[in-house]
Amino acid sequence: MNDIFGTYIREKRTRLQQANKRYSLRQTAARIGIEPSYLSKIERGEQSYLSEEKISALALDLDEDPDVLLALNGKISRDIQEIIRKRPQLFARLIRELKNMPDQAVLKLVREVRDGDW
Amino acid sequence: MNDIFGTYIREKRTRLQQANKRYSLRQTAARIGIEPSYLSKIERGEQSYLSEEKISALALDLDEDPDVLLALNGKISRDIQEIIRKRPQLFARLIRELKNMPDQAVLKLVREVRDGDW
DNA sequence: CATGGTGTGTAGTGTATAGTACACACTATT
DNA sequence: AATAGTGTGTACTATACACTACACACCATG
Numbered sequence: 283m284n285d286i287f288g289t290y291i292r293e294k295r296t297r298l299q300q301a302n303k304r305y306s307l308r309q310t311a312a313r314i315g316i317e318p319s320y321l322s323k324i325e326r327g328e329q330s331y332l333s334e335e336k337i338s339a340l341a342l343d344l345d346e347d348p349d350v351l352l353a354l355n356g357k358i359s360r361d362i363q364e365i366i367r368k369r370p371q372l373f374a375r376l377i378r379e380l381k382n383m384p385d386q387a388v389l390k391l392v393r394e395v396r397d398g399d400w
Numbered sequence: 401m402n403d404i405f406g407t408y409i410r411e412k413r414t415r416l417q418q419a420n421k422r423y424s425l426r427q428t429a430a431r432i433g434i435e436p437s438y439l440s441k442i443e444r445g446e447q448s449y450l451s452e453e454k455i456s457a458l459a460l461d462l463d464e465d466p467d468v469l470l471a472l473n474g475k476i477s478r479d480i481q482e483i484i485r486k487r488p489q490l491f492a493r494l495i496r497e498l499k500n501m502p503d504q505a506v507l508k509l510v511r512e513v514r515d516g517d518w
Numbered sequence: 519c520a521t522g523g524t525g526t527g528t529a530g531t532g533t534a535t536a537g538t539a540c541a542c543a544c545t546a547t548t
Numbered sequence: 549a550a551t552a553g554t555g556t557g558t559a560c561t562a563t564a565c566a567c568t569a570c571a572c573a574c575c576a577t578g
Contacts, residue, residue, distance in 0.1 A: 350489060370476075372507065377484065391512075426525075451566060519578100528570090
């Protein structure tokens, strides 16, 4: 189904594997704490279920952005979900408004918030 | 576990029931398409699993905000999730920045976006 | 006093999610 | 020729999630 997540991490891992043999499927699986056969299935898109914890561990291991890997897996990190659930109306409105805004516009908001005069 | 969702909808429903007998547990359950015993369990917090579809239907029926009911149930609506997953880094940054901002500040952003000059 | 409507208790169900365990075939090394 | 390491196939498992089905006890009311 969701073979884009699998394809993405397989490409990244095999690229790292060229330079360093510790990025074999088996060793990587061992580091993130799953069976090699399971990681194999996931990379080939045969099975795409992987918990947030494992995805985050994998992101750390492969030097990838956890939020990106989670998104490729159809997930959103728990801390983000928590923030939204605490003020659902507020964030729902904001996020829907931003749906079609270009990246630049959203980034401008981020900057505005960070060094803003609130 | 999550008896706040149940308590909330039970209160709202029974309040509506005072004025209109069509808001009995049985009739309400029938309108949203679940068994009365199941709605009973949910309202008493014994079981809190309810799909997004049923929660939205319930929100509509009880004249409540779907995003709020979903949040009380530990969920976030699919359309919001989709928006975030399409640009995970961007939205992750923005949302985390806004975590501790007061409502007013976030609302100001919403307004800025809506009638902004992008 | 039966009938209709109320809420609830108990038991069971199907699918999704998140994996393990182990055997197999292949390649590289020693 | 044995050994270590590679990826993969098959079968199985446990828990979470999202419900249904049906029986029960308790009012009202005609």
